[in-house]
Amino acid sequence: MENGFVVRTVDLVKKYRMGRHELAALKGVTLDFAKGEFSGIVGPSGSGKTTLLNIIGSLDAPTSGSAVVLGARIETLSPRKAAELRSRHIGFIFQTFNLLPVYTAFENVEFPLLLLGMSAPERRERVMDALKWVGLEDRAGSRPTQLSGGESQRVAIARAVVKQPEIVLADEPTANLDAENSRHILDTMVRLNRELGTTFIFSTHDEKVIRYLRRRIVLVDGAVAEDKPQEPAA
């Protein structure tokens, strides 16, 4: 860890080439995230939220600057090391759930544990615990097509936390959910954050999510416009 921070970005720049033009998605972002934070990167579409989350999640590399996640320098990480970092220490939750369609809820949640080479009995116990956490233990055998949007996102949360990662990155996790389901999802994540000490970093422009955050980072045009703690609603 970098001076007690699970994530530290320094002067992070990410540029994309669009034909003959270059588009800067991040323009020198410097941020620290401490263990157990429940924070969110807030901003309108195109402000660079997802890009920042992707770099922290080692799915993308910065054009310049540095991102250190759990002591690993993302910009110099080999694909194998990046995969290892993701498989052991980072959980992802996406707006579109991204459940594996041919797997049951149980198998979707079990997937990260398979990659870790865990034994079958241990996997079973952990998966059922995770499904219990999100209140879906009775839907373990259901396929994604048999689940509602809220249930699908809860399975995605269970999948993200089943390996008990240090960091969960949630990209617009409530964008496809109604108010009731959003509240349920956020309550679950707050509970996981409190009880497991998992660091949650959101990317969102949803007011319902923003109210739950304990730290709000506003990103405008790829730069940090505001970064301050706040009293969460829950």
Place this chain on the structure above:
Amino acid sequence: MTALRLAIRNLRGAGIRTWLNAFSLSLAFVAIIFGQGLLQGMNKQAEDASVEFAFGGGQFWHVAYDPYDPLTLENAHAPMPAEVEALVEAGRAVPILIIQGSIYSEGRMLPVLIKGILPGQKVLALPTPALADTGAELPVLVGARMAKSTGLAVGDYVTVQWRDAEGAFDARDGRVVQLLETSVMGIDVGQVWVPLDRLQRMAGMPGAVTLVTVAKGEHHLPAVSGWVFRSPGYLLSDLRQMVQSKTVGQSIMFLVLFLLAMLAMFDTQVLSIFRRRREIGMLVALGMTRSQVIAMFTLEGALHGVLAAFLGTIYGAPLFIYLSANGFSIPGGDTWGFAIGERIYPTYTAGLVLGTTLLVLIVATIVSWLPTRRIAKLKPTDALSGRGL
């Protein structure tokens, strides 16, 4: 191991789609084995018949004998070599004299080879006992195809003309005593069979023979001066070349069938990768390396091959067992140019089945792997948003 486990899980999860893909691949797989078994069966049948009716365990040829040059027949005869006489006496070899001649049938003159053979021989599966000399008339054995083309039937008289050792033409009426039913055209079309001693007398060549056919399985044959031993392999080489030429044509058809099946598999895999871009992105996000994802997709394709082999075994094995036991009739069997008989009995050897299975599996794996190379170029962030490729 993880990739294999996930590939199996994916195939299981895809349910009926997996089985449909496997079934379509199994059709090509079964068709290839069926066709190759058919050719192998035809080949074996033709070789067996040729050995049984014509070649036995090989032949001693007079050194001047060339079956492709009828003009050599005039000099291609000599008294039977002493070295093989014991074999003939033991019933393990049969001498044959061949001379040129003609028959007159239905007012037409047809050039033929007149072949003299011992009526009591048991080396070749020819109905030569029918040639047992009755003394007065010349008994003649003709093949069924020959009889059909000349309009001859059992009991018919046919004029046989030849030129003897002195060059004088002679002729005699012979009576067709039996028709020779064989699939081997080489001993049927364009020839008549008569008793050996009668032919030797008629041609003025006492004791002369053109070739000596030894029984199948006869080993330790002596070297005979002035005679050349032709092994069954040598004698069958023409037939094998003919079968080979037929096989090439058939193989092209199977290759096209095989390529179509592989193309379908390639397309399915390309489509699958395109359709599953988000999933690929998610797999990478969950901690799989690209090489693991590539291995998983490749194994999914390869496992389709395994399932195809399994399905093919379920419906192909009973079919092949039935066909190899009962055979099936081939219309126009005569038109193939070699001995295949009226019923074909396909031969499905372990080598054929295992070889084809292995070929399908290897090619299926390669065909599955080729499109997955695109995954290596796919950025996970693009894949997650359904872009890329």
